[in-house]
Amino acid sequence: MPVVTIQPSGKTIETAAGSSILSALLAAGVDIAHKCEGKAECGSCHIFVQEGRKSLSRIQREENEKLDTIIGVGSKSRLACQAILGDEDVTVEVLSFM
Ligand code: FES
Numbered sequence: 245m246p247v248v249t250i251q252p253s254g255k256t257i258e259t260a261a262g263s264s265i266l267s268a269l270l271a272a273g274v275d276i277a278h279k280c281e282g283k284a285e286c287g288s289c290h291i292f293v294q295e296g297r298k299s300l301s302r303i304q305r306e307e308n309e310k311l312d313t314i315i316g317v318g319s320k321s322r323l324a325c326q327a328i329l330g331d332e333d334v335t336v337e338v339l340s341f342m
Pocket residue numbers: 277278279280281282283284285286287288289290310323324325326
């Protein structure tokens with residue numbers, strides 16, 4: 245089971261491979277913003293993946309198009325609702341809370 249480490253708090257979450265980072269964070273009580281409920285439409289769940297990026301699902305067209313509209317996007321950016329966890333641990337920086 246992959247472990248998600250949340251920065252800057254350092255909180256860790258053990259979760260199941262195959263779930264989105266957004267689902268894992270919400271299930272653990274992390275109040276990450278997610279205004280469109282995971283449809284890749286709002287961009288509010290924008291995160292930086294500090295470690296473990298290669299273990300995540302590939303960025304699909306809808307996510308890429310939304311990321312292109314967000315100020316401050318960088319090479320570590322993902323939408324938490326679209327990034328599906330693999331078997332490896334990841335470290336993420338949550339940028340926006342509800
Ligand atoms: S929750 Fe809206 S883009 Fe992820």
